[in-house]
Amino acid sequence: MSNPVKVNPDLQKEREKCTFNVIELTNVIDGGPQKTEERKKREDMVFKEGIHIDEVPSDYLSHKEKYELAVKKACLLFKMMRRLQEEENAGMENYMALLGGTLGTAILGDGSPLTLHYVMFIPTLMGQGTVEQQAYWISRAFNLNIIGTYAQTELGHGTFVRGLETTATYDVSTKEFLLHSPTLTAYKWWPGGLAHTANYCVVMAQLYTQGECHGIHPFIVQLRDEETHMPLPGIKVGEIGAKLGMNGTNNGFLGFDHVRIPREHMLMKNSKVLEDGTYVKATSSKLTYGTMMFVRVMLVQDMCNYMAKAVTIATRYSAVRRQSQLRPDEPEPQILDYVTQQHKLLIGTASVHAFRLCASWLWDMYNNVTAELETGDLERLPELHALSCCLKAIATSDAAACVERCRLACGGHGYMLASNLPLTYGLVTAACTYEGENTVMLLQTARYLVKAWHQSGAALPPTVAYLALARDTRLTHSQPWRNEVDAIVDGFQRIAAGKIALCVAQIEKREKSGMTYEDAWNMTSVQLTAASEAHCRAFILSSFQKETEKLVKTVSAPLRLVLLQLVELYAVYWALECVGDLLRFSSISERDIEGLQNWYEDLLVKLRPNAVGLVDSFDIRDEILHSALGAYDGRAYERLMEEAMKSPLNAEPVNQSFHKYLKPFMQGKL
């Protein structure tokens, strides 16, 4: 971390009072000193290229210019990556390392038109293509000889994948599929990079062969001529328009008018259509949903990157900003001294650690289950699906709440685009919808939980094993409450189990009163999402605690203390947020709640001196933070003024609209 000459003195003092070694924590976060060094080298290399430098801040560009800049940056970045690949023979892992961390969030800016190529097109080729198909397509895609995207969502359907309308009908006479959009609502709508960037794409379409529909399957379709980039005959493609955020991603629409593709362009690792039109079924129809699961798993880590950025910006700014009066006759305090401010920010820091550990746990599970799937073992797929759905939902919604809280914590200056908090919010809130809308994701997990509830105890998979214990109602309120992290984890498991039990009972009651199962489910769905959230919170809390306990065995005593305080803070924060549920489902009392509140306030006091050290340890460079408020040197006011001077309106003292409109209007001549 470079230490510029002039650092704001308040920020400097914060750093001096930090009780642990910031670099030690950075190493822990990166996975070891070696990894920190590698990351820093990658960052140096990228920033030396100057790809991140904008002549004019992109906020002042038009929609079209923003797209053109995003394409330019993506090309420069990949030129560099190609060079790297040649020099160091680096593979996909290197791409992930480069773009998967906070560095990725800086280079991609307000989204990139090539993200979908890497995040979904290539993974779909890898996960859904046969060995021959992979050999043919992956190297072309990896070298960017072709650019692809993932076209699933349609104007009429996003969530309900089974309801997609695009058809792929096999014509045995020519051994081709006919891609067609029978209605306006069948138009593909949303895919990133689809509008003007991709020349190929994976299309999810209803497969028809021998007169029968077999559900949705993936097909590779060429969209544009490889030389002229003109859309091919029968392809209607364009951009869907300006959005709340992600305006660099070039989201598009796509319609087909009887477009023919060779039979070999159906990705056939799982299901197949033979030359004579015979359909061969996959071991599970849900394997087609594999890419979505991959991205959901990746998103949990991605959300940590955004939360870490937001909380770094808001915490440093809170150390620099002085406002109001805390004690009479004393100077205005740093806003970080207000306990309400600590309450807003420290939970953000703790959340980064909690989700980081869960993301890593989930990534390992994903890799293990994927390896099992390769051998035909599908046993753990439902558990992984249930966990990735609820973690995707809670990570994205917590991240959106965290970024918004950080923005509000910066007062008016947080509202400035120069703070980088609004753009970050735009990126994060999009993730609440894409890759499975959050309510829908929670209901998928609830479906699994209800099933698990009906299973016998011995057969329960590890992440729901606690249900067996909690199902024994005699235990529910028998144990006295203790104000300890263990008790809070146990309390959350009881909340989850209690809510699932109530949902199951409600559904049964409603069915007995004559409702169909589906209607009873729908009537109970508000409670089902709450049960699912509680299950997820129990999982996050228990993983955060267990993984941190393992981790602290290898760190110095001062750092151990701080990391354990973060676990406590996270646990007590959520216990207080869910105090009604704890009263309902655990043995907690009013007195215990007072104790919890005191414990929480004590933790804020203990963590306050380390607030800046903790965000410094995320080691996010200024180029990545891209914020006038959050830079390492704390020169927030100077930077705000410098950014204001970049406004095109400040290029001239009088704007032409004065002479054209204001003056005539003021003089009654307009």
Ligand SMILES: CCCCCCCCCCCCCCCCCCCCCC(=O)SCCNC(=O)CCNC(=O)[C@H](O)C(C)(C)COP(=O)(O)OP(=O)(O)OC[C@H]1O[C@@H](n2cnc3c(N)ncnc32)[C@H](O)[C@@H]1OP(=O)(O)O
């Ligand atoms: C220069 C740059 C370079 C960059 C390089 C960067 C490199 C690295 C940097 C990267 C950082 C990251 C950045 C990210 C950026 C992202 C960008 C944006 C991406 C956004 C993409 C999208 O937005 S893309 C569309 C996603 N669109 C959905 O997400 C639809 C949701 N909708 C469903 O997903 C289904 O529709 C839904 C509801 C399950 C029902 O499906 P359904 O109706 O068929 O199923 P049912 O409900 O009937 O369930 C029937 C049984 O299937 C089971 N099951 C269901 N799904 C299953 C599954 N997946 N696996 C196993 N089992 C599954 C279920 O558990 C039941 O099991 P059981 O019967 O045993 O109970």
Ligand SMILES: Cc1cc2nc3c(=O)[nH]c(=O)nc-3n(C[C@H](O)[C@H](O)[C@H](O)COP(=O)(O)OP(=O)(O)OC[C@H]3O[C@@H](n4cnc5c(N)ncnc54)[C@H](O)[C@@H]3O)c2cc1C
């Ligand atoms: C920025 C962005 C990028 C995207 N990129 C891509 C891409 O690259 N490729 C791609 O294919 N798609 C992409 N999408 C589309 C995205 O995957 C869908 O928007 C998402 O899956 C939600 O579907 P929907 O828009 O149809 O919402 P809807 O399903 O219409 O949701 C609307 C409301 O209905 C509720 N609802 C729907 N079904 C249920 C249910 N069963 N039970 C209870 N409530 C329900 C939802 O909770 C929500 O409140 C992108 C979307 C965004 C915003």
